[in-house]
Amino acid sequence: MIPDLVHSILAGMPMPVLIVDRTGRVAAMNAPARAMFGPAGPGRHYIAVLRQPALLDCVEEALRLGQVRRARYLTTDIAREATYEVLASPLGEGGADGVTVAFSDITEREQVGQIRRDFVANVSHELKTPLTALLGFIETLKGPARDDAAARDRFLDIMLREATRMSRLISDLLSLSRVEAEERMRPEAQIDLAATLRGTVQALGTLAQAADVALILEGAEQPILVQGDSDQLTQVMENLIENGIKYGGTGGEVRVVVTQSARELAFRGPGVRVDVIDKGEGFDPVHIPRLTERFYRVDNHRSREMGGTGLGLAIVKHIVNRHRGRFRIDSTPGEGSTFSVMLPRITV
Known part of the structure; x- marks a missing residue:
């Protein structure tokens, strides 16, 4: 019999824990262990409950030798694949009362x-x-x-x-x-995003001209104040506009469109949106979830030929996150792509 105190201790443990007695039967399980192995575990032999060979060997050695043993337990549920570090520890002198089996999610x-x-x-x-x-x-x-x-x-x-x-x-x-x-330290300076965009477009004018691409900026005539890091936001805009020229320039035009809103749902307050729009080849939307991963490229060969490192959009994502903004990508094959940055706006 398992004392009530032990049951209380098991119930208070957040990790899955079960107790196997000297006869090899499961004597007790807490709620997380029941969720992992099913509610019918107590009273059954541990072999019928645990099943994975590595885990069975771990418990068997702990029972037989009265020594602590470790193993790894791999499981897959509907939501995810999980890996646990399993610790089988003897109960009582030399394991006279069985073993506890605890699962730590690693x-x-x-x-x-x-x-x-x-x-x-x-x-x-x-x-x-x-x-x-x-x-x-x-x-x-x-x-x-x-x-x-x-x-x-x-x-x-x-x-x-x-x-x-x-x-x-x-x-x-x-x-x-x-x-x-x-990334967790939000910038404190106030900067003029419109001036940043005008400077970036001017700096990339030569690149656009060499690629025979019309680079057009709309909506940045008046100051737009945001809380941010000027160098990092310049880096974001340079990355997106340069990508538009290099990879979407086949359409002959890259437009940078600035739109302000009095209330942006993502921020529950005033916001500004910068869309970098090209009319190039576009790409299959299946790539969008992975585009901000390090070194992920839609076209490896073309990206390397263009001098791309595969890190630009990963940098953009982290900078936008630091500014408490949102980054969106939309593309249709044969119609072009739109890369959007949304930032909270300061009103005066």
Whole structure:
């Protein structure tokens, strides 16, 4: 029999916990454990309740040896896949009263670890390609092309492009790291978003002209005050407008449209919306949920050819989050794309 005090302790524990007695039967389970394994567990043999081989071995060794044992338990429900660290601890002297089996949810920790591993793998891959190219051209210039002036000039141009790409990637990585570190600290300065947009459009005018794209700014004639970081908001607008020119410029026009509202539902107050609209090829909306992931590209080859690092929209997302704003993407194949930033607006 399990004392009432033990039942009370089990009921107060937030993690799934069950007790297996010396005969191998489940003597008690708290509510989270019942939700995980079903309400009919007490009285049944633990093999019929737990089932996963690694978990069964863990409990069996703890019962047999009277020692603490650990295992991992993987489960999938309707909402998600979860990973638990299982601790089987003897009860009483040498496990004379059975074992307690406690489940600690380590899903988030595992996901963070996987994200870190994926990030390192992606960065390594992104740097390996240009580094391999540079090493190959250096070896060629030192050997077969030593006295070939035409080949030397061509290779040096390619080396410059690849080195510039690596420099841009490292710069974006540092920028992303800095933005993520500051994401919970809202900027306190008041800035004129209209002036920021006018300066950005003017700075990118040469790029638009070279791409034969008409860059049009609408709705930024009067000051628009927002609480923000001027450099970061400039970076957001530069990223979005430059992307519009590079990837959506086939339509011959990129429009930057500013719209103010007296009450934006997302902020429950005044807001301003900046839409960067292109008439290019567009893309399948299936990509939209992943576009702000690090290194995700709709067209890997084209993005690299254009000098993209795959980090621009991830940086945009984190900066907009820091400004308590919203970031939206809409696209239709053959009709173009719209990238929208919504920010709370200061009224005077």
